[in-house]
Amino acid sequence: MAAEAAPASGTTPGERHAIGIAFGNSNSSIAYTTVEDKADVIANEDGDRQIPSILSYVDGEEYNGQQAKQQLIRNSKNTVAYFRDFLGQDFKSLDPTHCHASAHPQEHNGTIAFTIQDKEEGEPSVVTISEVTTRHLKRLVQSASDFTGKQVNSAVLTVPTNFSEKQKAALTKAANDAGLEVLQLISEPIASLLAYDARAEAKVADKIVVVADLGGTRSDVAVIASRGGMYTILATAHDYEFAGAQLDKVLQDHFAKEFIKWNTTDPRENARSLAKLKLEAEATKKALSIGTNANFSVESLAEGIDFASTINRLRYETIARKIFDGFNRLIEGVVKKAGLDVLEIDEVILSGGTSHTPKIASNMSAIFPSTTTILAPSTTPTAINPSELQARGAALQASLIQEYEKEDIEQSTHPAVTTVKHLTNAIGVMTITGDIDKGLFTPIIAAETAVPARRTIHIATPKEGGDVLIKIVEGGSHIKVSKPEPKPKTNGDKKGDDDSDDSDVSDSDDEPEDVREKVWKVGTVLAEAAIKGVKKGGKIEVMINVAGDLAVTVTCREVGGKGGVRGNVSAP
Amino acid sequence: MATHTQVNLPLPVLPDNWSGEKDFKPIGKLSAATQRSIEPVGPHFLAHARRARHKRTFSEDDRIQAQENVKKVEDDDSGEISEPEDPMMLSRDAKDWKSQDHYAVLGLSKYRYKATEEQIKRAHRKKVLRHHPDKKAAAGSTEDDSFFKCIQKATEILLDPVKRRQFDSVDEHADVEPPTKKQLKDGKYYKLWSNVFKSEGRFSRIQPVPKFGDENSNKEDVDTFYNFFYNFDSWRSFEYQDEDVPDDNENRDQKRHMERKNNNARKKKKTEDSARLRKLVDDAMAGDERIKRFRQEANASKNKKRLEKEAAEKKALDDAKAAKEAEAKASKEAEEKAKSEREQGKKAKEAAKAAVKKNRRVLKGSVKDANYFVSGDAPASVIDAVLNDVELVQGKIDADETAALAGKLNGLKIADEIKGVWSAEVKRLVSAGKVKDGDVKSLA
């Protein structure tokens, strides 16, 4: 990672004071780890933990965060917003849509820049995207330093999974210019997953996790295989059509139409009115995540007319249904893209500001089976604030690696270390069920586990003990779809007075949904082993060890017994 | 992981004939693995990195090598959707969105109803990058955002599943015209019709749609195909071609009128579409050699069945006839036999009758020989009485007894001897209860 050149100051591990930074296209947040190794998100001087990634200049004075966001109304030309995704991009390949109501990006000497009046006097300056980013990061570093009482000089930053090397290099440079040593850039969804996995109550488990990061201008979803605490991204999807801004737009249009009903002007046709409408729509949207009713009120919305109204959550969910459906399709689509079925997803982490929306979480509960844990504030009381996940994850990673020499970090994150073979199928053992002839596959190591890997399980033996067979096989899973057993007709509870309702209900019952279940298909037999003379009620421990070259070592023994069997299956 | 996963289903019992060196038997090998990148994040990764590095350092070459075979998870945003933009299209006005080809606007003409949502989003982004008014302004052209609005409209429609179906319903560019007779002459019947039905299949509520197949398709598949298309459940609808309904409160009546008109038009088009599809299926079927072949095969097998049936019927008939003849023969034989038996019986009877007559003459002669048991000329009354009694006795005895009696009387000339025989017989009859004592006084 040549791009991550050490900053001029050349920090050594002992001098480091590191934080985690989630620098989003809409918002940024900063986090540090406490002495107990807990990650906490830092509030800036305005008391905000979600700091809008916006800079604004009024009379030469720089405003950042929420204060800068307010400037979108009166001072939009000198306000730079939604710029993160422009870093390291060609002008040709940037989407200026979200900058419509703020400083417009322009091509400048092969890079992207904004023309803003950032000094009290004189001509407006052309400020490059790199410089804008540096200024923003400086503000974040300042807030963190003020909070912790020590100058922050290094950080782990989060980036989208589709950030190119060029984008990463640009971000690193901008950070270096802000006096930050970039310890590492880590993927946003991985940071969110790490934040959850670092909780004291979390156990290391093999699981498939979907991280849906629903932000302001984009939604990013990743399917991650989490195996023994190591993470592999199986598929991703990025969406710029369905995100928080579209939800704001729905409310914006709703209230604009209501305004037009009583007045003649459309507030969307005037830039300043539109900016007010937008800001208030977002505030109303956020209020609807908590309450079932929310106010919308803007002083002098258009032509000096004040406007106040309310909306309830149900109405909001109805008018925004298309956007919610879009999220659903996006998430279902990426699961499919990973070659998986919703039945195979163990956890869904809802991350990003938009994930506060209760309807999105309840849609997830409907899409995924009840065995899938949906981690969102409205479905799981112990869920972590979705807006804080990435910064927390970054802070945790920072505290993990800040002791290492830069050189060591670079070598450890080298592709020669990160690129490894992953098992195509699960490896497991055959057990018996009521039907003696039909063995049942019991997985020991899951598919998509990086090798080398080792797993151990304890298995029961027949009641009387004796000699047992341990058959080690590969197993593939697939989804079996079957028609449910026809329900026995219920005639009992039909009452005379609500006949019509009753028949409606039974109509919809007529087509029961297919039953879908995950079933194992036994593949290649790898090896067989015998354990003889097992005690009554004894258990067998089976340990499978897969080497980096896919050679397999099987070790079996009676739990608490002596000796055992050990054998090798050579590499393919 | 200190605690191990516990499995409660038991292991199987070791089969009797199982054997393995040191109780272990390697059999197969692991399937090929996928190269992927693990994320260099978290405490467990650190442990992995430590193990993997063992104080070794890696060079840029190692990096390139390691990344070569990695399975890609991020899509390449470049390429794929690149279609030349028609200048006519670029000068379109977004107000005429109804007549706009939304797929062409996004550069997805090749894909149409087949374009995935992800493709549409990516195509949209690409077009935005090129046609955003800010970009145009930067390039020095006048700030004309009409095509940009076309792009937005196209995206709005194609990303809304309901609106997209309405548009796809009337997207003629995705239609595949049925082959003409001339085209079919080139012998591409299956390929041409396949394409037609592949395109028609897009309207099916039930997916996947059975394939048209080729000359080698079996009867079952071909039947399934035609049944499917004859019972086609289509989501196609025609609201996209509605005439605009006035959007003000003033013209309520006119509005209602327009709505009704539109509704009727939709219904009519839907009916016409069903008829069109039905005709298409009819046409395809009419030229379908497979159907002819199946019919011939069916006929052949039907003929075979008929012949078999006829043969069976004939055989049954023949068998019945033979059986009847055999029966007739048997009954005739039986009859003849019975007849001869009867005849023989008649002779015996006649002989017996003759014997009885002869014996009876002996009996009557005996009493005449005995001069009716009187001396001198016997008066008529005596003769009568004696002959009466003889007849009475005769009536009580059968042929054998008659013969026996005649045997005893035969040759006797002396009246007393004759009388003795008669009285003995009468006594026998009386004791046998056949004759009452005193009924045959003259012979007692």
Ligand SMILES: Nc1ncnc2c1ncn2[C@@H]1O[C@H](COP(=O)(O)OP(=O)(O)O)[C@@H](O)[C@H]1O
């Ligand atoms: N409580 C909330 N309820 C609903 N939406 C919210 C809430 N808080 C923030 N948001 C929305 O989340 C979006 C910002 O999410 P964030 O993850 O910070 O964005 P980004 O990743 O683009 O920087 C905005 O659209 C904002 O309105």
Ligand SMILES: [Mg+2]
């Ligand atoms: Mg984000």
